[in-house]
Amino acid sequence: MVAPSLRARVRAGMIEEIKTVARRHLDTDGANLSLRAVARDLGMVSSAIYRYFPSRDDLLTALILEAYDALGDAVEAADAAADQADLRGRWLAACRAARAWALAHPAEYALLYGSPVPGYAAPDDTVAPAQRPPVTLVGILRDGLASGRLAPPDEDLPEPLRGDVAELVGLLGMDVPPALLARGMAGWTQLFGLISFELFGRINRALPHRDEYFDHQIGLMADLVGLP
Amino acid sequence: MVAPSLRARVRAGMIEEIKTVARRHLDTDGANLSLRAVARDLGMVSSAIYRYFPSRDDLLTALILEAYDALGDAVEAADAAADQADLRGRWLAACRAARAWALAHPAEYALLYGSPVPGYAAPDDTVAPAQRPPVTLVGILRDGLASGRLAPPDEDLPEPLRGDVAELVGLLGMDVPPALLARGMAGWTQLFGLISFELFGRINRALPHRDEYFDHQIGLMADLVGLP
DNA sequence: CCCACGTCAAGAGCAGTGCTCTCTCTTTTG
DNA sequence: CAAAAGAGAGAGCACTGCTCTTGACGTGGG
Numbered sequence: 001m002v003a004p005s006l007r008a009r010v011r012a013g014m015i016e017e018i019k020t021v022a023r024r025h026l027d028t029d030g031a032n033l034s035l036r037a038v039a040r041d042l043g044m045v046s047s048a049i050y051r052y053f054p055s056r057d058d059l060l061t062a063l064i065l066e067a068y069d070a071l072g073d074a075v076e077a078a079d080a081a082a083d084q085a086d087l088r089g090r091w092l093a094a095c096r097a098a099r100a101w102a103l104a105h106p107a108e109y110a111l112l113y114g115s116p117v118p119g120y121a122a123p124d125d126t127v128a129p130a131q132r133p134p135v136t137l138v139g140i141l142r143d144g145l146a147s148g149r150l151a152p153p154d155e156d157l158p159e160p161l162r163g164d165v166a167e168l169v170g171l172l173g174m175d176v177p178p179a180l181l182a183r184g185m186a187g188w189t190q191l192f193g194l195i196s197f198e199l200f201g202r203i204n205r206a207l208p209h210r211d212e213y214f215d216h217q218i219g220l221m222a223d224l225v226g227l228p
Numbered sequence: 229m230v231a232p233s234l235r236a237r238v239r240a241g242m243i244e245e246i247k248t249v250a251r252r253h254l255d256t257d258g259a260n261l262s263l264r265a266v267a268r269d270l271g272m273v274s275s276a277i278y279r280y281f282p283s284r285d286d287l288l289t290a291l292i293l294e295a296y297d298a299l300g301d302a303v304e305a306a307d308a309a310a311d312q313a314d315l316r317g318r319w320l321a322a323c324r325a326a327r328a329w330a331l332a333h334p335a336e337y338a339l340l341y342g343s344p345v346p347g348y349a350a351p352d353d354t355v356a357p358a359q360r361p362p363v364t365l366v367g368i369l370r371d372g373l374a375s376g377r378l379a380p381p382d383e384d385l386p387e388p389l390r391g392d393v394a395e396l397v398g399l400l401g402m403d404v405p406p407a408l409l410a411r412g413m414a415g416w417t418q419l420f421g422l423i424s425f426e427l428f429g430r431i432n433r434a435l436p437h438r439d440e441y442f443d444h445q446i447g448l449m450a451d452l453v454g455l456p
Numbered sequence: 457c458c459c460a461c462g463t464c465a466a467g468a469g470c471a472g473t474g475c476t477c478t479c480t481c482t483t484t485t486g
Numbered sequence: 487c488a489a490a491a492g493a494g495a496g497a498g499c500a501c502t503g504c505t506c507t508t509g510a511c512g513t514g515g516g
Contacts, residue, residue: 007483007492014493031343034476047475048494056474057352114343115259116428161440168434182441190414193421200344206396212389215412220414224452235463235512263503273506276465284503457516464511473502484491 019066022059027106031114033060041193057120060111064126066088066097067108072132074101079136087144095218102195109199113192133158134188135172141184141225142174149153150226154180180225187221194218243280245270247294250287254335259342263286285288285348288339292354295336300327300360307364315372322364323419323446330423337427341420356390361415369412369453370402378454381407408453415449422446 005037021041025033035056036046053059064065078097082090102109112130116122144150157165176184194217198210207213240250249269253261262286267274281287306325310318340358372378385393385406393406404412422445426438431433435441 005484011492030345032473034472036472045301045495046473047496048478050475051493063257113424113428115338117258145391153420157444158440160437161444164435164437164441171434183448184443186418186445189445190418190419190426191421192425193417193419196341196422196424197417200341206399208394212386213392216385216389216410217414217417220411220452224448239463262501264501273466274502275467275506278504281463316505459516460514462511462513465509467508469504470505471503474500474507476497476499478495480493480495482491482493484516485491486489 006208018049018052018059019062022063023104023108026111027065027105030107031110031117033182034037035059058066060117060120061123061126063108064111064122065129067105068126068129068132070105071112072100072129072136074098075136079140084143085147086121087149089139090140090188090221091137091225091227092215092218094133094140096214098133098191099195099198099214102199106199109195111190113196114200116194117139131172134185135219137191138172138174138176138184140180140227141180142176144227145176145180149228152177153183153226155179157182183225187218187225190221191218239280241335246277246287247290250291250313254291254339258335259338259345263287270417276426288345288348288410289351289354291358292339292350295333295340296354296360298336299326299329299340300357300364302326302396303361303364307368312371313375313377315368315377316450318368319415319450319453319455320443320446322362323362324442326361326419327423327426327442330427334427337423341424342428361419362413363402365416366400366402366404366412368455369408370404371385372455373404373408377456380405381411381454383407385410390397411453415446415453418449419446427445 003168018038021038022033025038025041029037033056035049039046039049047058053062074097075094077091078093082093141150145152156162161182162178165181169176169178169181172181174181194214198214246266249266250261253266257265261284263277264274267277276288281290303322306321307318310321312318315390369378372395373380384390389410390406393409397404397406397409400409402409422442426442
């Protein structure tokens with residue numbers, strides 16, 4: 001392990017600076033990020049950017065990865081900060097943290113969960129960090145099951161579906177009944193829908209009390225998954 | 229009322245032809261619609277398009293309007309085709325119709341419910357057609373309430389929210405308790421989330437039986453709104 | 457009938473985009 | 487100290503939305 005050379009440190013700083021400026025452009029100008037505009041802000045020429053990122057998509061991918069991790073950190077931190085015995089409190093805290101992060105970083109949220117850019121295919125690196133929020137939610141359910149505070153749902157899944165979800169249970173490494181995982185995914189789907197509606201402006205201008213509306217809606221889903 | 233002149237009829241046909249080709253480009257190339265490419269396909273030069281649409285955004289708006297109406301038609305038709313006494317059947321049919329339309333027209337769905345285009349602001353004309361699917365869902369609940377087949381939820385909404393939702397009830401002109409409307413909106417949010425995840429996300433590659441998964445998820449929401 | 461008016465399409469051009477290639481200068485390395 | 491590698495600048499290609507001008511054509515009124 002040699003000490004990084006001056007050039008290497010400058011390079012790392014440059015990469016960070018490019019990402020910072022790009023993030024700023026993302027927040028102000030929306031999803032269509034212009035490499036040339038970023039370069040202009042940095043006082044350099046557009047072709048110089050290609051020393052650091054092989055293409056615009058790679059820059060976007062780097063931003064997406066960081067955004068997934070930032071969202072995952074926020075959700076997991078909120079869950080960890082709550083009273084671990086209070087399952088419903090943990091669920092609500094995780095959901096609120098996701099919404100708060102999305103409201104604070106709307107353009108990055110749109111990058112993660114908006115319509116996919118036509119030519120762009122997200123690399124596999126993004127799969128794991130993307131699953132952190134739903135995994136956190138399911139983890140709360142697993143904890144509840146383990147501690148006996150959460151009763152599994154009465155129903156079971158019909159067969160072709162049961163196998164799929166059971167496989168997903170194994171993939172996530174969380175020992176919960178398939179029917180419960182399905183309800184947990186319903187909660188995650190609902191959370192995503194709620195945030196997207198609020199952010200993309202499709203939801204009602206007739207609902208001024210957005211915090212209360214959000215809390216009520218995620219409360220409904222907490223009921224659905226069986227949190228007391 | 230005079231008969232439209234030959235020129236007017238040719239013009240109307242041209243507008244339709246442009247929209248058709250644009251829709252095709254949308255489906256193949258994704259959201260970034262190129263005016264020049266559309267013009268090329270029509271054997272004309274890009275500037276000629278501006279005789280019919282003042283800008284690219286106006287062409288997009290026309291497509292969005294038609295898409296909203298197509299989706300609304302599909303959902304309402306599915307609801308109307310179901311046995312009107314079978315409330316749960318109507319709910320499921322409406323949801324399935326929305327999904328089917330989205331899967332058949334992914335790019336147009338993305339245009340409607342994906343991340344908003346930065347510079348673009350949807351005109352007010354789009355508000356009414358955009359509300360047709362959720363209004364259809366709530367209409368099912370109202371019918372159930374009127375016929376006594378659906379019991380309103382036990383709970384009531386806490387105060388700041390109750391007023392908001394009550395106002396929304398008035399706005400929609402549907403006489404349902406606020407708590408029930410809130411649950412109906414949860415169902416609509418869930419439906420949007422489900423379709424978006426399936427279309428955009430590569431959530432659940434581990435779920436090959438998508439139809440069954442979808443049916444189960446909307447079934448959960450049918451339970452939540454109280455449909456027997 | 458005919459001509460002026462309004463519509464239409466084409467072409468050039470402007471400012472912007474992602475990206476490539478070359479050329480030069482500086483830093484690191486053997 | 488010389489060779490190799492890295493970094494930035496600049497020109498250029500193909501593309502985008504959009505504007506303006508120019509010339510051709512169909513149509514309705516005199």
